[in-house]
Amino acid sequence: MTTTNAPAGLKTSEQKALAALTEHSGATAAQIAAYAGIGGSTAGKALNTLEGYNLAYRERGAMTGSRKEADLWYHRPVETTPEHISDEAETEAAPEATEAAPETEAEAPAEEAHEAPAAAETPAPAAKTPAAKATPAKRLARGDLRQMVYDHLAAHPAEEIGPSGLGKLLGRSAGAVANALAKLTAHGQAELTSDSPRRYRFKA
Structure with a gap:
């Protein structure tokens, strides 16, 4: 499933927050507030609303001793899976089953069978090959x-x-790959070269 464009019902502050998040994916709520020119509490509410619309997602801040680091907010790309995808989305379900095995010679059209001479010895029918079962993709660990x-x-x-x-090459969903690319970009390991359509490349 893919996300849609920003809903028409967004408030002005939410639209500003979305525009800032699009340009500065991976920022904290305080940074988004500064980029958007809105208050800190207003930015926090706007980001929660965008998360509900499946237009943003957060990466929870780690605990450093008794202090919790600020959450990082990301703009959700267009190619995405159902809403509220987190790191756990990288451990995907198996892809759809592969196509069934082709028909065997035993299922040839009846007209061809009548072409054989009546006196010819009828060979034993070929054993019907069962359809191959799809092998589920290995479930990935976090990261x-x-x-x-x-x-x-x-x-x-x-x-x-x-x-x-990239999802097709790796045999994984586009949404999970999009999240992985966004995080690699936020950590300086990849760079976004085109926003529409989104394209990434390695960053040394």
Whole structure:
């Protein structure tokens, strides 16, 4: 499922927060407030609203002793899976089953069977091959998909690729790959080269 453009019902402050988040994905709520020119509490409420519309998601801040670091907010790309995807979204379900095995010779049209001479010895029918069962993709541990994405970008440093194309290469959903690319970009390990359509490449 893909997200839509910003809903018509967004307030002015929410529209400003969304515009700032689009330009500064991976910022804190305080930074978004500064970029958007709105108050801190207003920015916090706006970001929560955008999260509810599936236009933003947050990465919870880590605990440093008794102090909790600020959450980081990201703009949710267009190519995405159902709302509220977090790190756990990188541990995906298995892809759809592969196509069934092709028909065997035993299922040939009846007209061909009548062409054989009546006196000819009728061979035993070929055994029907059962359809192959799809083998589920290995479930990834947290952070594994991000490493897979990074390894691909590092192996092709001059290549610019989007979440959909990379997802097909890796056999993973475009939404989970988009999240991994956003986090790699936030950590300086990848860079966004095109916003529409989104394209990324390796950043040394």
